[in-house]
Amino acid sequence: MRHNSIYMRYTAAILCALLLWSCGGAKLAVADEQMERGEYYDASRTYRGVYNKLKKREERPLRGEVAYKMGLCYRKLNMSARASAAFQNALRYSYPDSLTHLYLAQSLQSEGRYRDAINAYQDYLATEPRDAAVAETGIAGCRKGMGAKASPTRYVVKQAKLFNSRRADFSPMFAGDDHDVLYFTTTNEKVTGSNRSEITGMKKGDIWVARKNEQGQWQRPEAVEGELNTEHDEGIISFSPDGSTMYLTRARREPNAHTGVEIFTSQRGDAKWSAPVKFEITADTLSSYGHPAVSPDGNWLIFASDMPGGMGGLDLWRINLKERAGTLENLGEFINTPGDECFPYMRADSLLYFASDGHAGLGGLDLFRAEQTPSGGWNITNMGYPVNSASDDFGITFGEGESGYFSSNRGDGRGYDHLYSFVLPDLKITISGMVLDKDEEPVPNSVIRIVGDDGSNQKAAGKADGSFSFPLQRGVRYVMLAGAKGYLNAKQEFRADTAEVDAEYGVDFILASINKPNVVDNIFYDFDKATLRPESKTALDSIVQVLRDNPNVTIEMASHTDRWGSEEYNQKLSQRRAQSVIDYLVAAGIRPERLSPQGYGKSRPKTITKRLARRYPQFKEGDVLNEEFILSLPEEGQEVADQINRRTEFQVLSIDYHMY
Numbered sequence: 001m002r003h004n005s006i007y008m009r010y011t012a013a014i015l016c017a018l019l020l021w022s023c024g025g026a027k028l029a030v031a032d033e034q035m036e037r038g039e040y041y042d043a044s045r046t047y048r049g050v051y052n053k054l055k056k057r058e059e060r061p062l063r064g065e066v067a068y069k070m071g072l073c074y075r076k077l078n079m080s081a082r083a084s085a086a087f088q089n090a091l092r093y094s095y096p097d098s099l100t101h102l103y104l105a106q107s108l109q110s111e112g113r114y115r116d117a118i119n120a121y122q123d124y125l126a127t128e129p130r131d132a133a134v135a136e137t138g139i140a141g142c143r144k145g146m147g148a149k150a151s152p153t154r155y156v157v158k159q160a161k162l163f164n165s166r167r168a169d170f171s172p173m174f175a176g177d178d179h180d181v182l183y184f185t186t187t188n189e190k191v192t193g194s195n196r197s198e199i200t201g202m203k204k205g206d207i208w209v210a211r212k213n214e215q216g217q218w219q220r221p222e223a224v225e226g227e228l229n230t231e232h233d234e235g236i237i238s239f240s241p242d243g244s245t246m247y248l249t250r251a252r253r254e255p256n257a258h259t260g261v262e263i264f265t266s267q268r269g270d271a272k273w274s275a276p277v278k279f280e281i282t283a284d285t286l287s288s289y290g291h292p293a294v295s296p297d298g299n300w301l302i303f304a305s306d307m308p309g310g311m312g313g314l315d316l317w318r319i320n321l322k323e324r325a326g327t328l329e330n331l332g333e334f335i336n337t338p339g340d341e342c343f344p345y346m347r348a349d350s351l352l353y354f355a356s357d358g359h360a361g362l363g364g365l366d367l368f369r370a371e372q373t374p375s376g377g378w379n380i381t382n383m384g385y386p387v388n389s390a391s392d393d394f395g396i397t398f399g400e401g402e403s404g405y406f407s408s409n410r411g412d413g414r415g416y417d418h419l420y421s422f423v424l425p426d427l428k429i430t431i432s433g434m435v436l437d438k439d440e441e442p443v444p445n446s447v448i449r450i451v452g453d454d455g456s457n458q459k460a461a462g463k464a465d466g467s468f469s470f471p472l473q474r475g476v477r478y479v480m481l482a483g484a485k486g487y488l489n490a491k492q493e494f495r496a497d498t499a500e501v502d503a504e505y506g507v508d509f510i511l512a513s514i515n516k517p518n519v520v521d522n523i524f525y526d527f528d529k530a531t532l533r534p535e536s537k538t539a540l541d542s543i544v545q546v547l548r549d550n551p552n553v554t555i556e557m558a559s560h561t562d563r564w565g566s567e568e569y570n571q572k573l574s575q576r577r578a579q580s581v582i583d584y585l586v587a588a589g590i591r592p593e594r595l596s597p598q599g600y601g602k603s604r605p606k607t608i609t610k611r612l613a614r615r616y617p618q619f620k621e622g623d624v625l626n627e628e629f630i631l632s633l634p635e636e637g638q639e640v641a642d643q644i645n646r647r648t649e650f651q652v653l654s655i656d657y658h659m660y
Contacts, residue, residue: 167203
């Protein structure tokens with residue numbers, strides 16, 4: 001549980017005791033003393049006994065006050081449903097403290113009852129307009145929670161059943177870079193000592209460890225070796241970079257005194273952990289210090305404390321481990337709020353994860369990612385559903401990549417915490433397509449290269465059927481080049497989307513043959529003219545791109561006419577049309593010595609290819625569209641044949657221009 005003696009915040013003691021009366025007064029005084037010492041479990045049971053003996057009508061004010069205090073205990077024990085009921089009873093009996101509305105709202109939010117929680121936050125806002133920020137943050141969190149399941153992150157979260165007991169298990173921490181040893185805190189029935197905690201009703205926490213075997217499978221956890229675990233509460237740990245020093249949290253329990261927590265260290269030697277030694281931060285003995293997190297460079301210790309000088313509740317602080325004097329500092333208002341910030345985890349020197357109920361979240365503690373900016377501030381991001389829930393989510397540790405473990409009490413009516421695994425699956429972003437020739441036939445044995453502006457460089461061979469596929473990264477600009485023996489290269493450029501969703505892009509390459517003419521579709525002229533029409537621009541620009549992608553190639557640009565008109569007329573018209581294409585290419589920056597115009601008139605009728613036979617089923621592959629063949633066709637077929645013969649083609653003349 002996050003609110004037991006070593007794990008969470010400790011509110012100020014209740015300063016005003018109830019007046020004693022003849023029936024049950026002694027028990028009420030006991031309950032007050034128990035809560036003042038932080039013994040929330042015992043206090044809740046004592047308050048419950050007192051509450052049940054109070055008369056509903058005659059003792060309404062006292063019944064309201066006891067219900068409120070009982071709600072405070074349940075709130076500390078993470079029993080959200082019981083806390084909500086207690087605070088509702090306090091309001092029903094007209095308990096005057098406006099915080100009742102706030103605590104009711106927070107408890108309802110932790111139950112996932114977001115609409116009811118918003119109403120309670122609005123009631124609190126009406127009674128305490130000066131505390132608008134707290135209410136508005138809560139309302140924002142409720143609205144976030146209402147839409148969380150409809151827009152989840154890509155994280156996959158599962159309960160880590162192997163590590164969990166029937167009690168509370170929480171705050172996992174990997175040891176070492178191999179991520180094959182996992183420490184965590186547990187209150188299972190086998191922990192050290194036999195006494196139950198007055199704070200939680202469970203046994204006091206111990207530190208346990210699980211290891212992977214040679215096959216990479218997790219083995220059942222066991223208590224750590226050495227003198228680490230005692231009859232006190234121990235847990236919530238971090239390690240020095242070399243793994244030789246453990247920083248841990250231990251409860252400070254003294255009879256008839258407030259419960260506090262302190263940070264201790266233990267040394268690793270002979271495969272065992274030594275007896276913990278207190279780590280001195282300040283001379284202040286009234287404040288609590290816990291949840292240690294060592295920075296990856298080993299220079300800083302980040303921890304949670306309620307010491308004076310913070311923003312309220314628990315704040316995150318840091319102190320230099322190399323030179324402690326004068327280095328203690330609060331992490332500031334970007335991180336800390338009037339609520340609680342706790343359970344820090346430093347993944348990198350400028351990347352911090354922590355739990356908070358003061359930033360807008362789904363309920364209880366949420367996990368947040370904080371990335372330090374060049375100016376020294378922090379960008380704070382809620383990790384979203386399903387890592388976060390309406391319940392408490394805290395104590396994260398990362399293993400390989402975007403995977404690891406964290407703690408949560410979601411789905412447990414007793415408020416017990418359990419370990420959960422999380423992983424962010426790799427995005428499946430691919431680009432696939434076909435490499436074809438101008439007749440739309442597959443080009444076998446092609447080679448495709450793809451270069452990204454992230455520095456990636458991939459190369460693959462196309463399959464026999466012309467297909468290919470590449471994995472991509474999101475948000476990267478790519479240039480692709482496809483080529484094959486006997487064909488000119490073709491280039492494509494595109495940018496992968498930045499959206500965090502699986503995606504598949506499709507692109508086909510059409511390669512021009514070196515050994516045969518290549519028809520250029522969609523080049524249009526006005527009747528009996530050689531002037532290019534505007535709608536020809538796309539096709540002409542494609543020729544420009546081919547010549548730019550293949551700078552060592554020279555070509556003949558040929559124009560053909562249909563069978564109508566004289567040989568001399570058609571030859572001259574086709575020559576002028578070929579020249580108009582050449583003029584366009586030169587104007588686009590292609591050197592004229594790479595280009596040769598040639599008009600063929602009607603002297604070279606088209607031979608039907610597989611592509612044309614598919615498009616025009618009235619013809620078969622190999623048909624030659626000469627005048628004799630065309631005259632044998634019906635009138636409609638003659639018009640189609642004439643249209644096919646009116647064409648513009650280019651033929652590769654050489655592939656070594658300016659190579660030597």
